[in-house]
Amino acid sequence: MNNAMRLDKFLKNSRLIKRRTLAKEVAEQGRIQLNGNVAKASSKVQAGDELTIRFGQKLLTVRVEDLKEHVKKEEAANMYSVLKEEKIQQSAENQD
Secondary structure, rough: OOOOOHHHHHHHHHHOOOOHHHHHHHHHHOOOOOOOOEOOOOOOEEEOOOOEEOOOOOEEEEEEEEOOOOHHHHHHHEEHHHHHHHOOOOOHHHHH
16 A cells, blocks of 8 residues: 555644644644645645645645654654745735
8 A cells, every 4th residue: 555644643743733633623724735735634645745734824835755653853854844934924904
């Protein structure tokens, strides 16, 4: 079988999001895209996939490099590479 991992588990193992329950919430709010499509916590990710995650006013786009079940903290960042990080501009109507 092709090597795949649940999105929420990948986010926790890679330390992109610290807790799996939080990763699930972020996914349920539609704040994660997998290869350009809104992803669910149960979506399967594979090496080479692109994830875009919205953290407040920041968009983080990463490429999945590796899937690991058990990861030491210092190795977690090797599971992905950051492609871009951008601030989300507030739209004019939201500014007072």
